[in-house]
Amino acid sequence: MRLEKVQEVCLRRGIIFPSAEIYGSVAGFYEWGPIGFSIKKKFIEAWRDFFIKPYGFYEIEGSLVLPEKVFEASGHLKGFVDPITQCENCKTIHRADHLIEECTKMFVEGKSEEELTEIIREKGLKCPRCGGNLSEVRMFNLMLKTEISPVGGIPAYLRPETAQNIFTSFSRIFKAMRGKLPFGIAQIGKSFRNEISPRRFLIRLREFHQAEIEVFFDPDNPECPFFHEVEEKDIPLLTREAQKEGKEASMINVKEAVETGLIPNEWLGFFLAKEFEFYTKLGIPPECLRFRHMLPEETPHYSKGNFDLEIKFDFGWKEVVGNAYRTDYDLRRHSEFSKKDLSVDVNGKKVLPHVVEPSFGIDRTILAVLLFSFREKGYDRDWNWMKLPNFLAPFHAAVFPLVSKDGLPEKAREIFEVLKKELEVFYDEKGSIGKRYARADEIGIPACVTIDYQTMEDETVTIRDRDTKQQKRVKIEKLVEEIRKIISY
Numbered sequence: 001m002r003l004e005k006v007q008e009v010c011l012r013r014g015i016i017f018p019s020a021e022i023y024g025s026v027a028g029f030y031e032w033g034p035i036g037f038s039i040k041k042k043f044i045e046a047w048r049d050f051f052i053k054p055y056g057f058y059e060i061e062g063s064l065v066l067p068e069k070v071f072e073a074s075g076h077l078k079g080f081v082d083p084i085t086q087c088e089n090c091k092t093i094h095r096a097d098h099l100i101e102e103c104t105k106m107f108v109e110g111k112s113e114e115e116l117t118e119i120i121r122e123k124g125l126k127c128p129r130c131g132g133n134l135s136e137v138r139m140f141n142l143m144l145k146t147e148i149s150p151v152g153g154i155p156a157y158l159r160p161e162t163a164q165n166i167f168t169s170f171s172r173i174f175k176a177m178r179g180k181l182p183f184g185i186a187q188i189g190k191s192f193r194n195e196i197s198p199r200r201f202l203i204r205l206r207e208f209h210q211a212e213i214e215v216f217f218d219p220d221n222p223e224c225p226f227f228h229e230v231e232e233k234d235i236p237l238l239t240r241e242a243q244k245e246g247k248e249a250s251m252i253n254v255k256e257a258v259e260t261g262l263i264p265n266e267w268l269g270f271f272l273a274k275e276f277e278f279y280t281k282l283g284i285p286p287e288c289l290r291f292r293h294m295l296p297e298e299t300p301h302y303s304k305g306n307f308d309l310e311i312k313f314d315f316g317w318k319e320v321v322g323n324a325y326r327t328d329y330d331l332r333r334h335s336e337f338s339k340k341d342l343s344v345d346v347n348g349k350k351v352l353p354h355v356v357e358p359s360f361g362i363d364r365t366i367l368a369v370l371l372f373s374f375r376e377k378g379y380d381r382d383w384n385w386m387k388l389p390n391f392l393a394p395f396h397a398a399v400f401p402l403v404s405k406d407g408l409p410e411k412a413r414e415i416f417e418v419l420k421k422e423l424e425v426f427y428d429e430k431g432s433i434g435k436r437y438a439r440a441d442e443i444g445i446p447a448c449v450t451i452d453y454q455t456m457e458d459e460t461v462t463i464r465d466r467d468t469k470q471q472k473r474v475k476i477e478k479l480v481e482e483i484r485k486i487i488s489y
């Protein structure tokens with residue numbers, strides 16, 4: 001399977017690997033090594049360029065630890081739970097809903113503890129590990145709890161999403177930035193969930209990176225000023241009807257979908273269209289993308305429309321972006337619990353803004369990019385390689401002396417020092433040149449620069465293109481320009 005192969009590359013090349021490995025590590029926590037971190041940084045920059053900068057949204061960095069009150073108001077304390085059941089024999093804890101879905105193909109989202117217990121009893125389900133009896137189902141809160149202060153600890157939680165900082169700070173940010181509706185606030189940062197069974201590498205993590213945007217708007221004036229950018233676009237939408245009938249997603253025009261009420265407003269339509277474009281740019285084939293309209297039983301009571309962007313992995317469709325029309329739920333709840341008026345003034349009228357939220361899972365998305373760019377040994381060369389989108393490549397170019405003698409390494413170092421000032425480059429002189437090309441290809445470096453005997457005579461080097469394996473000879477003085485050409489495809 002592709003996932004295991006990519007995971008092996010990630011481990012061996014130190015791209016992404018388990019945290020605290022020398023102590024055996026805990027599931028659901030990963031470290032991003034130099035190559036992985038470089039890819040992630042570039043992904044975040046690309047995301048910012050695509051979703052934030054052109055639209056004048058503001059970005060914040062909120063704290064990771066928040067007091068209990070916040071989650072009482074947000075509903076996480078009560079509602080952010082998963083149903084679990086424990087094997088009475090081997091003591092393994094299972095997600096009750098997943099276990100039922102896997103064993104019976106029944107869809108049980110939104111069912112109560114009692115209902116789930118009944119299904120387990122009725123269907124005679126046993127522990128998949130050892131065949132033991134399963135306990136009654138109970139709800140488990142997914143937030144990671146902590147305590148602040150050494151005496152009489154104040155209960156607090158690691159945030160389970162970045163959104164809550166934005167809602168609790170909305171008023172101050174709106175005033176400070178002299179805001180006007182519609183008003184967008186974004187946050188990129190870590191969130192934490194005490195997942196019962198973290199699995200599939202970066203798909204289900206306990207500590208993960210999110211990028212969220214909250215757009216606040218007047219419900220009496222829900223127009224999106226950028227909607228004209230996307231109104232001609234079609235997106236793959238899996239409607240509720242299609243899901244019931246077991247059909248696939250179909251391409252639907254965004255403007256039409258908003259007009260017919262399938263998508264509840266222009267803001268949501270705008271984000272869905274932008275996301276489809278962005279994920280295609282990341283190298284995910286369009287046929288492996290779809291927006292699934294969440295079924296009524298999966299949709300929170302306050303939401304007026306949830307659409308998940310899902311990617312088709314080898315192991316099934318998985319959500320990578322959650323899109324929700326959260327109405328005024330969050331601001332209203334925080335107003336009630338904090339006793340602060342969070343409404344804003346719109347031409348003398350008091351308005352509690354409504355919110356549309358796209359919420360991106362960065363780790364999952366990068367995993368998808370790695371999986372879809374992975375080319376297995378034998379595809380067109382004798383080694384694995386990554387056809388990464390060049391704007392995400394960990395280095396722009398690698399620099400190699402052909403052999404490590406006759407002054408070639410010195411010349412190569414000299415060129416490396418010059419390139420380093422303008423580009424992100426990697427130097428390697430160990431092993432045969434073929435092996436070095438293979439190592440560079442494996443982490444998706446788009447260009448390899450080789451210094452050979454001819455370089456010493458005429459100040460030219462070869463540039464090899466990762467995708468075509470073609471080499472061409474260029475003057476050293478033109479090198480930066482040539483590499484820029486390759487990485488700007």
Ligand SMILES: [Zn+2]
Pocket residue numbers: 087088089090091092127128129130131132
């Ligand atoms: Zn068991």
